[in-house]
Amino acid sequence: MTKHPSEANLALYAGGELSRWRRWSVERHVAECAACRDAIAQFSALREQTRAMAELPDVDWDSLAAEMRANIRLGLEAGECVAERSSPQHLGFSLRGVAACASLAMLLVVSFLIERPAPRVAELKTDEAAVIETSGSGIQVKEGGRAMMLLNARARTVEYQASGSAMGARYVDSDTGQVTINNVYVQ
Amino acid sequence: MSMCSKWITAAFAGAMALSAQDVPFDPHSSIEIKLPPDSPVALLSTNVRDSGATPRGGAMVIDLHMALSLRNSDSRTIRGITLLVTAQEVTAGGKASVAVPSLNVAPGQAFPVRIDLRLLRPLQAGAGPLVQVSLDGVLFEGLDFYGPNRLNSRRSMTVWEMEAERDRKYFKSVLASSGPEGLQREMLNSLARQDERPHIDVRMSRGGRSVTSVGEPERMARFAFLKMPGSPVEAIDGWAEVAGNEARTPTIQVLNRSSRPVRYVEIGWIVKDRQGREFLAGSVPAAEGDLLLPPGQTGRVLQDTALRFSRNAGEPVPIGGMTGFVSHVEFADGRVWVPRREALSAVMAPSPEEQRLADLYRTKGVGAVVEELRKY
Numbered sequence: 001m002t003k004h005p006s007e008a009n010l011a012l013y014a015g016g017e018l019s020r021w022r023r024w025s026v027e028r029h030v031a032e033c034a035a036c037r038d039a040i041a042q043f044s045a046l047r048e049q050t051r052a053m054a055e056l057p058d059v060d061w062d063s064l065a066a067e068m069r070a071n072i073r074l075g076l077e078a079g080e081c082v083a084e085r086s087s088p089q090h091l092g093f094s095l096r097g098v099a100a101c102a103s104l105a106m107l108l109v110v111s112f113l114i115e116r117p118a119p120r121v122a123e124l125k126t127d128e129a130a131v132i133e134t135s136g137s138g139i140q141v142k143e144g145g146r147a148m149m150l151l152n153a154r155a156r157t158v159e160y161q162a163s164g165s166a167m168g169a170r171y172v173d174s175d176t177g178q179v180t181i182n183n184v185y186v187q
Numbered sequence: 188m189s190m191c192s193k194w195i196t197a198a199f200a201g202a203m204a205l206s207a208q209d210v211p212f213d214p215h216s217s218i219e220i221k222l223p224p225d226s227p228v229a230l231l232s233t234n235v236r237d238s239g240a241t242p243r244g245g246a247m248v249i250d251l252h253m254a255l256s257l258r259n260s261d262s263r264t265i266r267g268i269t270l271l272v273t274a275q276e277v278t279a280g281g282k283a284s285v286a287v288p289s290l291n292v293a294p295g296q297a298f299p300v301r302i303d304l305r306l307l308r309p310l311q312a313g314a315g316p317l318v319q320v321s322l323d324g325v326l327f328e329g330l331d332f333y334g335p336n337r338l339n340s341r342r343s344m345t346v347w348e349m350e351a352e353r354d355r356k357y358f359k360s361v362l363a364s365s366g367p368e369g370l371q372r373e374m375l376n377s378l379a380r381q382d383e384r385p386h387i388d389v390r391m392s393r394g395g396r397s398v399t400s401v402g403e404p405e406r407m408a409r410f411a412f413l414k415m416p417g418s419p420v421e422a423i424d425g426w427a428e429v430a431g432n433e434a435r436t437p438t439i440q441v442l443n444r445s446s447r448p449v450r451y452v453e454i455g456w457i458v459k460d461r462q463g464r465e466f467l468a469g470s471v472p473a474a475e476g477d478l479l480l481p482p483g484q485t486g487r488v489l490q491d492t493a494l495r496f497s498r499n500a501g502e503p504v505p506i507g508g509m510t511g512f513v514s515h516v517e518f519a520d521g522r523v524w525v526p527r528r529e530a531l532s533a534v535m536a537p538s539p540e541e542q543r544l545a546d547l548y549r550t551k552g553v554g555a556v557v558e559e560l561r562k563y
Binding site: 013014016027030031037040041043044130131132133134135138139140141145146147148149150151152153154156157158159160161162163164165167170172173175176177178179180181182183184185186 | 246252272274282283284285286287288289290299301302303304305306307308309338343347381382384386387388389390391392393453467468469470471472490492494499500501536539540542543546547550
């Protein structure tokens with residue numbers, strides 16, 4: 001078996017971001033290495049989750065941009081007023097300083113809008129069909145921007161099976177020695 | 188830096204620090220565990236240590252790790268349990284179940300059930316518990332059942348228990364004829380078969396809608412069928428729409444060869460890739476309440492889903508062929524048929540009991556398996 005690729009290369013492979021030569025080299029290795037296959041599966045699952053989480057709330061960018069322009073204009077005008085009355089030595093409230101203040105204030109507004117609990121998120125893509133998928137870590141049902149995943153914690157090997165409207169994962173729990181059968185259903 | 192700039196920098200840093208903080212999360216109030224008043228199991232304790240919530244962008248990731256301790260408060264030995272897990276606020280139509288078959292819990296004994304969940308939901312949450320856990324069913328020795336059976340766990344657990352009885356009987360006969368060495372060979376073979384089974388990722392959507400744009404022309408592919416000796420039902424014809432690595436709307440015609448009416452049949456579904464490697468894709472079950480097959484009559488089993496197969500983190504597995512086999516049958520009187528052990532092929536999954544015993548051998552050796560078989 002060839003040498004294990006680095007974690008960075010496995011992560012890039014999972015995202016389809018390796019060069020053709022590196023990709024070929026990693027493919028050759030993972031064909032024989034279950035551990036690296038698992039690592040890639042985990043990176044892919046993580047990538048999927050990150051993608052789902054990265055979706056931003058609906059922000060009205062046009063009105064936000066207009067508001068930002070208006071605030072910057074206001075800042076510049078205020079700066080001009082101050083500049084007329086001040087001597088050139090008073091750099092604390094210079095035009096550049098006010099413009100910088102306005103930009104930072106805008107940055108705060110944008111970061112607050114992105115981070116704050118936005119009620120609209122609750123309506124994210126609810127018209128999307130629910131999809132169930134398996135990954136190295138469990139079975140996930142996704143619906144719009146929401147997801148529920150039953151994790152295969154403490155499993156050595158997992159048997160996945162689709163049956164009707166359900167996807168099942170069966171494994172032996174390494175803590176209890178019990179067989180656990182997880183099923184996730186979609187309507 | 189002027190005083191004004193310093194204030195702005197401080198305010199900016201403060202705002203960033205606030206946005207990165209974890210939101211308060213109480214796992215106990217996020218979970219509701221409901222057992223009926225006459226439940227044959229009692230909840231002794233719930234451990235939610237290691238649970239937590241992390242905000243990510245406009246959403247929240249919640250990891251719930253529940254270790255439940257239950258006690259058999261009935262007078263019969265428990266053979267299996269199924270818990271229903273719902274998170275209505277997260278997925279309106281989604282639900283899940285956690286089943287533990289192959290149990291041997293005597294009256295008064297405690298046993299653990301673990302539920303590990305990850306939820307992704309908007310930051311703004313409604314009031315009330317996020318996850319509800321309830322009892323769907325308990326199977327006792329002798330195949331007696333208790334529970335609301337909303338997920339048809341009675342049938343699933345009966346099938347698992349009958350397979351368990353079949354496999355324990357087989358391993359006991361090996362032990363009697365070939366001793367611990369013979370049993371050890373069986374366990375090693377079982378572990379090797381489990382390790383050799385190809386691991387496939389499956390993506391499923393309802394309604395037979397495509398889960399991806401595969402870009403390959405669609406064709407109607409026919410099923411080949413494995414004969415299962417002694418099966419009361421025979422699969423006589425079947426097809427599915429196939430395009431690349433995606434199969435849609437499998438449909439199978441079945442004939443009741445027995446003298447008793449059949450109310451449910453499940454067809455195991457083996458998919459072969461273009462290199463000839465076979466893997467168990469799943470099963471095609473009859474829709475609940477749709478099938479009542481009198482003796483000698485034919486019926487149709489249809490699954491309105493689209494399945495996409497991949498391996499190695501997204502590499503598509505193009506479908507070259509499909510094989511079906513009758514995996515279990517339920518008669519109108521509730522009795523269940525499962526295949527004989529000698530009819531099973533390597534591509535079929537081992538029973539949960541075989542999986543448990545093989546794992547017991549792997550961790551504790553053949554002596555533990557012998558001791559375990561003596562308990563039944």
